[in-house]
Amino acid sequence: MTIQAASRMPQQDRSRATRRRLLEAAVDCLAAYGWAGSTVSVVAERAGVSRGAAQHHFPTREDLFTAAVEHVADQLLADVREQLSPEAQGDTPRTETVVEVIVRMYTGELFRAALHLWVAAAREEPLRARIIALENRVGREAHRAAVEFLGVDERAPGVRETVQATLDMARGLGLANLLTDDGARRAGVVRQWARILDGVLG
Template identity: 75%
Template sequence: MTTAARTPQQDRSRATRRRLLEAAVDCLAELGWAGSTVTVVAERAGVTRGAAQHHFPTREGLFTAAIEHVAAERLAAVRAGTGELPPPGPARTEAVVDLIVRLYTGPLFRAALHLWVAAATEQPLRERIIALENRVGRESHRAALASLGVAESAVGVRESVQATLDLARGLGLANLLTDDAARRAGVVRQWSRLLQAALDQASSDRATLDQASLGGRPVLD
């Protein structure tokens, strides 16, 4: 009886946790760090303050877990959508750049931005956010490579993909106070062209290298 009764309770607990995480991201995106207290989040999630504190004993823990949870969900959605993209080439590259930039101009980025900036001056947040930044950064880079359908072993690919994520972050920041969509569309198109040229160059370098190896000639002479 005790074992049978446990599962729905665990389910309820997981659902509560999830509601808290999603409400935390919404609060941060709308109200910023100063306005986002555990009480405000609990209220928005329809949960008592006690229940919120049971799940997340510290404010820092709640908001860091919230960004990680929502980022993981978004990245999983990106990965799941990879099969529906056109084959590698200009159309796919532009679709992927556009997708990445969308991720960095939505509420998740806005929430993360508030948390990052708060972490610059609040020590209890700082270490947590540095660790989180490493994990999310690595996962985003992998998801971008997989979406573009490229391997990062070719010369310049790693840096070109990193630059794409840095550009997306900058575009996210430019969209903070005003709707920057019209300007951004032109930047996304132009960068997609330049990125495609870099990927083409990398794959042609690679083909030359493969041919040289197959022919038994030294790769560098």
């Protein structure tokens, strides 16, 4: 977008666009530089805005980064629902598709960025309560989506724990993928876990 075009945008739209650029830049910085290297100034530069504009939208560093991860988490959960809609289903067995999509939640840039925040939250008191609340909300939404798209009743004995184990397994695969590309091994694990789910959930 050119400066001239941006100047013709209504103020509210310009503000919304600036906020979005800051949120996306914050996630990129977390994934690339970690918490220690991701200052408000670095994010503002990456987003192409002034530090003052960044602080206008997000008064503190904690405000910026928790909002950034929440923003992308909302996008990711919306993408999960879109990918698992009946219209998006291909020839892959449904259970395997559900597991694949859940695993992708934990092997992308969002997970890498969120992990930096989790580690920082263990030491940074202002972050801790925010990250715990955010992780709980994302976890609940992911669990709800998994139950819905697997088509199971979590009131049945063992179902809730099995679905939670699927999410925990996906998180573990995400950790394994941080240092090296674990795609080939992961594909086999996903297929086998889908068979286990079909057997357990019926």
